[in-house]
Amino acid sequence: MHLTSLLLPTLLALLPTPTLSKHHHAPHTTTTITLRVPALPPHLPNPSLLPPSTRATLTTLGAALSAPLSTANTFVFRNVSRGSYLVDVHCLTQAFAPLRLDVVVLDVDAERGEEKLGVQAWETYRVSVLSIFKNPIILLSMVSMALFFGMPKLVENMDPEMRAEWEERQKENPMNAFMGAASGGNSNPMGNFDMAAFLAGSSNNNKAEEGNGGRAKVEGKKKR
Amino acid sequence: MRTHLLPAAAALLAALTPTAHAVFRDEVGHIDYHHLLLGLPQRETTFLHRPRRADRASLLYTLSDVGVVGAVNPAAGRCCGGRVVRDLEVMEMTESGPGRKDVLVLFEEVQQTVLRRLNAEDGSVVWEFREVTRDVPLQVSTNVEKVFVVSLKGVAGAYNLKVSVLDTLTGRRVDEMVIGTKADVHGREDVMFVGANSAAPVVAWTDSSRQTLWVNVLGTKTRQEFPLPEDTVAVEIHAPHLVQSQPHFLVHSRTATGHRGEVFHVDLKTNVISKAYSLPLLRGPGSFSTSSDGANVYFTRITEDEVILLSSQSHGVLARWPLKAGDSKAVAVHGVSEVIKKSGHEDSYAVRAAAVTDTDDWILIRNGEVAWTRPEGMTGGVAATFAEIPESEDLARSLEAEAHSNPLQAYIHRVKRHINDLQYLPAWIDSIPIRIMSSIRGTDAVSTTGKLVRDSFGFHKLAILATKRGMLYGLDVANNGRIVWSKRAFEIPKGSKWDVKGIQVHDSTGQITILGANNDFVVLKGDTGEIIEAKGPSGEATTQSTALVDTYSGKQLIRIGRDGKIGELPVYQAPRQTVVTRGADGEVKGVVFVANGTSSYESVSWIFTPPQGQRIVHIASRPAHDAVASIGRVLGDRTVKYKYLNPNTLVIAAVDDSTRALTVYLLDTVSGQILSSSKYDGVDLTKPIECAMAENWFVCTFFGQYTLRDNAAQSLKGYQIVVSDLYESDEPNNRGPLGDADTFSSLDPVDVPTGGVTRPAVVSQSYILSAPVSALQVTQTRQGITSRQVLAYLPESHGIVGLPRVVLEPRRPVGRDPTPAEAEEGLIKYHPALEIDPKSVVTHERDVLGVEKIITAPAIVESTSLVFAYGVDVFGTRVAPSFLFDILGKGFNKVALVGTVVALFAGVLMLAPVVRRKQINLRWRAPM
Known part of the structure; x- marks a missing residue:
């Protein structure tokens, strides 16, 4: 099951296109709202492949409208009256961010007693780009990035005297000395460890005391 | 309830694990199962139809009794799609112009009959016909040029049939006629049939004693009278649904012992109905169905042992097949059929008929052979429970016998038993290679004997499902939800439902007791479904609910009568704790039983009446199995917050309709004391409000819309879930006023200056969910070490989501990042919006329709909780909220x-x- 989440910025892909319609019997003016799901590569290259159970809902206090996904990849809500709505797209395979949708009166036609309705839509909560810089991990990685790229530049730009001094200090660094010694390999205590002798049950210390037996074994081994 | 703090580290470990995929791809169909169901097809809304004119194959369409529209491929018996519809009266197609078919929809509004013609392409209203009357609209029908609205005129019990004739193009009324002068129609159910889309649509009705049948050809004013056979109990009319078919119809009359059919012809010129021939009375129940092929009309008769094909022209039998229904005896109640006349041969026919049987199955009979069976009766589940597979009773009995006899006899008995057991040895040896192979491949060894055996993980359990139609099902949850047995408990008359109030499993005996609302009960065996004892429902509802209580004779399921009255009980059957019931006015009462000699009588110990204007919408209590691994939560700084673990608590959600406020009360059920309450404004009361409770926390979900109290500029709208944790005190390492006391009493408040009762410290937080949720349930595991998930059904996207408790955590830091100590505890920064991640949906891409309730049960392994959901579809799975830490996964390379x-x-x-x-x-x- 491979499910891609479209948790963040796909939300304004839903474009409301308001069209005015006047209902015969309802005393107040209503409008039709069409929401379109566009193709959004890479998460949603083809919205026609969304499962047929995909539907959108318009919710507000005391009302809930629901519309299925049409063959034209739209959700059509008819007879939507004035108010502020929450748009949710319910889908089994993709997650859509919610949308706030306000149906407002643009102007009133006093002669005909009609109201002209307009639709505004925006995200329910805004994600600021700056907010990701508040994350300490991002900050830390940015500092290390700066060091990584900035340090060679800084060294290059130093005047020769200071540079020599700096390199001298680098050498004096106890850490460097230790690491240099380790890589030198001349004083490794395990360097001359005789594995065969160790396995044969003898060691450097007791070789002499033990006498012939031990040595004989070692020599015999060497001869073969 | 005070236990040791030992497993605290384990609980913490479990809580720290992150959340990830609920289901892996290779687990689909292995750990979960889904019965994709439609509901029982209704007689008048089921038909075979070719979806595209070019297609040769037709699909089986139905609108079921639970309101699901779906299509089934008759060849495979697989479901093509389903959708729940509501408030739909009648749909009819009418041809308008080339290629376009519009839909006529009849609505019943308050004192109004509304008929709308909807454009078939975009659903817009072409015209609307509205009539303000007191009539009961029945159906809409159409012939080629006119639309007929059939309604009942008059008062209840004495109706006349009224037909309004409308113009197809404009929807204007052309004519109106009342058929018959005497008010002879008793009610809606007396009108047997309103034909449609045929050359001469007819309407037929009977008197309430089923003695006479009246038939009227729509558009005419006359009715014709036909006598019905004696002892008729039910009448059905079958007519073709094609305009080009001959206007013939069949009257199917049922008596108590048999059924018969009579075929009538309508003369298109004179509108005179004449009887053509009658079919013989056959014993036993049976069904008729029509099928038309051009002008020819065929009738298929399915009896108990035969499928008979007849033509509407004459009574000669065209073809006849013996019915091979396998082991189960299927009795068709009603069905649809399709007749194909084979080309080349003179009189060779092929018939396939989809029929609903008396055991609520939907079967397809192809030339007398049952091709597939769909258990559509599993829809409309009203109660379900998990039951352990009973241990072999014979072994238990013989062991008991050995224990009670003298040593020598016992020894002989035992040797005999072992010799007897030797006969199973070859089979057991035979099964060894299969078992080893399956263990290496990671597949389950399928029990070849079909016997139910427990497994060491505790996944093999039975799910017992009771449906509103009176059927009982036993499902093997570890074996892809296979139906082990199905039994009819009661015949539930059409229109009413079996109202199951309680279901109890006796694990020691393997018996299941089911109590219904109408003083009915069933006792059955869990493994075979054999009904041991049953009493049918009576006419009136006597039971408000049931309660599983501790008595001196073990756990008992007791009935709570209307208005919360239980009545006297013998002392040994009386509950030992407080029983919480609902009173006549919806108040909540605590009832204790007081012993008086050999019987005990009930005595109300407390009453909780919600404040004026409030009504209770939901009550949640802790589940019966609610293991708590640790009495505290270890914080990041190694201090401990102690949980408030009072087993006698209850969450009550009450709403005030005038102020749109929701108040959530936490009640102590021993004293009736309110331990805590919280109020939420701007709650939509028309949308579901639900609560769930476990351990030391509870959640409530509702739709809320309000402005923030601390920032009036910001408003909030959406489905919310509020989670509240209960602790013994606000500070860590403090056990509150009770201290380290071993016991405490709700009735004996400790003497502290601040107040009488020990109240828990409540920490709450609310989250906005991206979708509505319902049927809340908390996962259960054996020891409670595993972190929990809140399982909920998503009614909009038809899935079940598992919300991890780590995310629903009221102590998540608000407005700042968690400190290292908090991060160690597993707390993440609070974010008000809680997206329903498709990865946390346990049903993944399955479309699970109409889940009413979810039940959970612990397995033997700690990590896993068994889940079973029912309603329309039946779905089951296993969830591991903290992952499978005690089982090797399928990916483990053995x-x-x-x-x-x-x-x-x-x-x-x-x-x-x-x-x-x-x-x-x-x-x-x-x-x-």
């Missing part, structure tokens, strides 16, 4: 492990002699 061990062993065996020889040689060879 072959590599075993291979490595074997290779090492072989290497050791090979090298051992070589090494030995070398060592010996070394000792003996002289040094040189």
Whole structure:
């Protein structure tokens, strides 16, 4: 099951296109709202492949409208009256961010007693780009990035005297000395460890005391 | 309830694990199962139809009794799609112009009959016909040029049939006629049939005693009278639904012992109905169905043992097949059929008929053979429970017999038993290779004997499902939800439902008790479904609910009568704790039983009446199995917050309709004291409000819309879930006023200056959910070490989501990042919006329709909780909220492990002699 989440910025892909319609019997003016799901590569290259159970809902206090996904990849809500709505797209395979949708009166036609309705839509909560810089991990990685790229530049730009001094200090660094010694390999205590002798049950210390037996074994081994 | 703090570290470990995929791809269909169901097809809304004119194959369409529209491929018996519809009266197609078919929809509004013609392409209203009357609209029908609205005129019990004739193009009324002068229609159910889309649609009705049948050809004013056979109990009319078909119809009359059919012809010119022939009375129940092929009309008759094909022209039998229904005896109640006349042969026909049987199955009979069976009766589940598979009773009995006899006899008995057992040895040896192979491949060894056996993980359990139609099902949850048995408990008359109030499993005996609302009960065996004892429902509802209580004779399911009255009970059957009931006015009462001699009587100990204007919408209590692994939560700084673990608590959600406020009360059920309450404004009361409770926390979900109290500029709208944790005190390492006391009493408040009752410290937080949720349930595990999930059904996207408790955590830091100590505890920064991640949906891409309730049960392994959801579809799975930490996954490479061990062993065996020889040689060879 491979499910891609479209948790963040796909939300304004839903474009409301308001069209005015006047209902015969309802005393107040209503409008039709069409929401379109566009193709959004890479998460949603083809919205026609969304499962047929995909539907959108318009919710507000005391009302809930629901519309299925049409063959034209739209959700059509008819007879939507004035108010502020929450748009949710319910889908089994993709997650859509919610949308706030306000149906407002643009102007009133006093002669005909009609109201002209307009639709505004925006995200329910805004994600600021700056907010990701508040994350300490991002900050830390940015500092290390700066060091990584900035340090060679800084060294290059130093005047020769200071540079020599700096390199001298680098050498004096106890850490460097230790690491240099380790890589030198001349004083490794395990360097001359005789594995065969160790396995044969003898060691450097007791070789002499033990006498012939031990040595004989070692020599015999060497001869073969 | 005070236990040791030992497993605190384990609980913390479990809580720290992150959330990830609820289901892996290779687990789909292995750990979960889904019965994709439609509901019982209704007689008048089921038909075979070719979806595209070019297609040869037709699909079986139905609108079921639970309001699901769906299509089934008749060849495979697989479901093509389903959708729940509501408030739909009648749909009819009418042709308008080439290729376009519009839909006529009849609505019943308050004192109004509304008929709308909807554009078939975009659903817009073409015209609307509205009539303000007191009539009961029945159906809409159409012939080629006119639309007929059939309604009942008059008062209840004495109706006349009224037909309004409308113009197809404009929807204007052309004519209106009342058929019959005497008010002879008793009610809606007396009108048997309103034909449609045929050359001469008819309407037929009977008197309430089923003696006479009246038929009227729509558009005419006359009715014709036909006598019905004696002792008729039910009448059905079958007519073709094609305009080009001959206007013939069949009257199917049922008596108590048999059924018969009479075929009538309508003369298109004179509108005179004449009886053509009658079919013989056959014993037993049966069904008729029509099928039309051009002008020809065929009737298919399915009896108990035969499928008979007839033509509407004459009574000669065209074809006849014996019905092979397999082991189960299927009795068709109603069905649809499709007749194909084979080309080339003169009189060779093929018939396939989809029929609903008396055991609520939907079967397809192809030329007398049952091609598939769909258990559509599993829809409309009203109660379900998990039951352990009973241990072999014979073994238990013989062991008991050995224990009670003298040693010599017991020994002989035992030897005999062992010799007897030897006969199973070859089969057992035979099964060893299969078991080893399946264990290596990671597949389940399928029990070949079909016997139910428990497994060491505790996944093999039975799910017992009771449906509103009176059927009972036993499902093997570890074996893809296979139906082990199905039984009809009661015949529930059409229109009413079996109202199951309680279901109890006796694990010791393997018996299941089901109590219904109408003083009915069933006791059955869990493994076979054999009904031991049953009493049918009576006419009136006597039971408000049931309660599983502790009595002196073990756990008992007791009935709570209307208005919360239980009545006297014998002392040994009386509950030992407080029973919480609902009173006549919806108040909540605590009832204790007081012993008086050999019987005990109930006595109300407290009453909780919600404040004026509030009504209770939901009550949640802690589940019966609610294991708590740790009495505290270890914080990041190694201090402990102690949980408030009072088992006698209850969450009550009450709403105020005038102020749109929701108040959530936490009640102590022993004293009736309110421990805490919280109020939420701007709650939509028309949308579901639900609560769930477990351990020391509870959640409530509702739709809320309000402005924030601390920031009036910001408003909030959406489905919310509020989670509240209860602790013994606000500060860590403080056990509150009770201290380390071993016991406490709700009735005996400790003497502290601040107040009488020990109240818990409540920490709450609310989250906005991206979708509405319902049917809340908390996962249960054996020890409670595993972190929990809140399982909920998503009514909009038809899935079940598992919300992890780590996310629903009221102590998540608000407005700042968590400190290292908090991060160690597993707290993440609070974010108000809680997206329903498709990865946390346990049903993944399955479309699970109409879940009413979810039940959970612990398995033997700690990590796993069994889940079973019912409603329309039936779905079950296993969830592991903290992952499968105690089971090897399917991805574990057993072959590599075993291979490595074997290779090492072989290497050791090979090298051992070589090494030995070398060592010996070394000792003996002289040094040189």
